[in-house]
Amino acid sequence: MRPRHGSRLHARGRTANRHAGFELTISGGRLPATPLAWAESLAKGIKGSRVLTSDGDGHIAYLRNACAKASIDRCLVSGTLPAPGTICR
Numbered sequence: 001m002r003p004r005h006g007s008r009l010h011a012r013g014r015t016a017n018r019h020a021g022f023e024l025t026i027s028g029g030r031l032p033a034t035p036l037a038w039a040e041s042l043a044k045g046i047k048g049s050r051v052l053t054s055d056g057d058g059h060i061a062y063l064r065n066a067c068a069k070a071s072i073d074r075c076l077v078s079g080t081l082p083a084p085g086t087i088c089r
Helices: 036-044 066-078
Strands: 023-028 049-054
Touching: 023 036, 023 066, 036 049, 049 066
Parallel strands: 023 049
Antiparallel strands: none
């Protein structure tokens, strides 16, 4: 979805909001199809990004790990990223 031209979210062709400029990448620690090294590599290429590692299997850390859920919620609600190197067990 793109902001309507002239709306308060539209600013010279890009979306502007108070949380722009960061990314949280969530990685399951034991996923062979999408290894942690890929998430770390992605984060290195995006200024202001962070990797949150969920020590578990599968792609649904948000539903299976209370620590990951709390970190993701905090990021979405307040824009607060977890500390570097955070591993949710």
